[in-house]
Amino acid sequence: NAGVTQTPKFRILKIGQSMTLQCAQDMNHNYMYWYRQDPGMGLKLIYYSVGAGITDKGEVPNGYNVSRSTTEDFPLRLELAAPSQTSVYFCATRTGNTGELFFGEGSRLTVL
C-alpha cells in the first residue's frame, strides 16, 4: 500500500519548457489536491478534484492545468515554465469523510 506517489522527486526546467508532475494514489480516495509550498508562504492550493472527470481551481491556478481521468491519477501540467514556478509541489488525497489530507513526499521543481 504505497499511499500517494509523486514523480519525479526533482526536476530542473528551462524557462518556457513544459512538463507534467505525476500523482498516483492507491487509497481509493475521491478527493485529490495539488499544493505548492514556498518558504514562509505555507501551502497554496493550485487545483483540486472531487472525483474522476471533475476538477476545479484553487488559490493559485495560473500557469497550471490538471486532468482527472481515473480515481487513481491526478497529473499537474506546467505549460511555459517560469521562474515563479520554482517550488515544492505536493499532491494530497482525502476521503471526504474527514478533513484529513494524505500527502505525497513532494516534487521539487526548479525553473532556470
Added chain:
Amino acid sequence: QQQVKQSPQSLIVQKGGISIINCAYENTAFDYFPWYQQFPGKGPALLIAIRPDVSEKKEGRFTISFNKSAKQFSLHIMDSQPGDSATYFCAAVVGSGNTGKLIFGQGTTLQVKP
C-alpha cells in the same frame, strides 16, 4: 476572509520546554481546524485536529486550544523533544464533510535544542 494567519514564523525551545504556535482566522464558516507536522524532505502529516464545538483537545503531549469568540486557536507541545523539531502548519476547512478545501497558515519552523 479565507486567510489563516500563523505565528511565529520560527521558534526555538529548549528540551523539556513548552512550544506554543498561534493561528487566527476570519471566516466564521470554517468548521474543522487541523494541525499538520512536516519533517524535512517529507510531506505534511496530520498531527491533531479540533472542531469549533470543543475548546480543547489533547493527544499525548500535543494540545489544541480553541477560542471561538476570538477566532483563534493554538498548538501547545508540552515537554518538547528534539524529535519534535519540524515545521508545523495550522489549517482551516470549510465544509469538512464534503468538498472542503484546506486553507493553510504560513508555517512555523520549530527547533528543540537538546
